[in-house]
Amino acid sequence: MDVPSPHARFLGDTLPRIRQDARVAGVALTGSIAEGDPDVYADVDLVLVVDDDAYDAVLRQRLALIGSWTSLVTGFTGEHVGEPRLIIALVGPPLLHVDVKFVRVSDFGTRTSDPEILWDRDGRLARALAEQPPAAAPLDLQWIEDRFWVWVHYGATKLGRGELFETIGFLAYLRETVLGPLAARRVGAAPRGVRRLETIAPEEARELRATLCGDDRRAAGRALLAAVDLYRRWSDPGDPTIERRRHAEELAVDYLHEIIARDC
Template sequence: MALRGMPDIDSVMKERLALIGSWAALVAGFTGEHVGEPRLIITLVGSPLLHVDFKFVRAGDFAERVEDPDVLWDRDGHLADALAKHPPTLPSLELQWIEDRFWIWVHYGATKLGRGELFEVIGFLTYLREAVLGPPAARRVGAPPRGVRHLESIAPEEARDLRATVCGYDRHDAGRAFLAGVELYRRWRDDAGAAVRRHRDAERLAVQYLHDVIDRTE
């Protein structure tokens, strides 16, 4: 919902759950600080039970988006004007940002594997898929880089490759999945054709450390 020129917007933001409850059969709802978006209200409504997100923004902020929405109601045309003047902007994918961090992350994850902290390793591999592997996988097919969201449908070949990075609660399986993630990163980084300053020493040392850890766990 876009709020235009309202002097009492602060009070509206405090009453969002009550407003939603007047529009739909609200079962439960909470604000979206955990995803960095406090304007968002994440709800269950029903019956039938549905997950519905409500985002309250000023009309002036409505143009900031990554895709065009379907406008169901626009009282005075301000939303249409904002959309027409400002095309959607895809989030950027900073491959250099990833390269600057990736090999430190590899070493960090390898230390967890060496200690047998498998829950940590499993969570770490999930993070790599979300932050490092999912975004370039989506960009390979021209889709917005949004972690691994919808990857099975928008990039089925890349999603099949990512299966190798999933492991069970087993040190050998975790090491195999870790190495698969490293190789996927290398391949997709090189395929991107972008000008990335590579940290070759860090790469060599971190990968060797990972292999040493895996060899000790076998």
């Protein structure tokens, strides 16, 4: 496993300390390091697998435990990304971003991809992976279609009000939630927002540049129209399994054009 030297030093120093806690059944690694594509800017994504009967107690002590294993600068829980089991931390110096997810042994097998097991106290981690294959949830195109035209109307209202920072932020949301995942899907990659699109989907990434803008009303309008165009082309328009919200699309896009035409 090819690991940048700061990350390797962190793992070499920290793993022996984690192993001293008898409640921890094992440690696994996910993310770009486990996938074999790390660089010096990569996070360290750890999964701490804890005995079921000790899990609640360990969860209450997470920050203190991490501070006993490494030089913790600061950390917080991951509710904002929908993962309350996660601690997002900076350690060091030198500063290193480390994500530590605490899971029960009984939950370890439930996963979207296979992690790299770094240490397995009694073989339970390996058995869990062998007994249950990974199951990545597919991108839900119907979920997106049901929402997209409401979002387009929302962005148009922000543009019409002159809230350009809101409009710029909204465009970023569309790239993260809709266009980035669709771009990744087009090249057979896992949909993960806009992460590494420049590398995994360079043609789509170039097209996404049309959705960027500064604090200029006309440029923001063009970027919104570009987002609509990309969605229409990238969302499998001929897929008969997707119920298209044509009436909502027509009304929302007409409204967007009306807003753009004002003061022009």
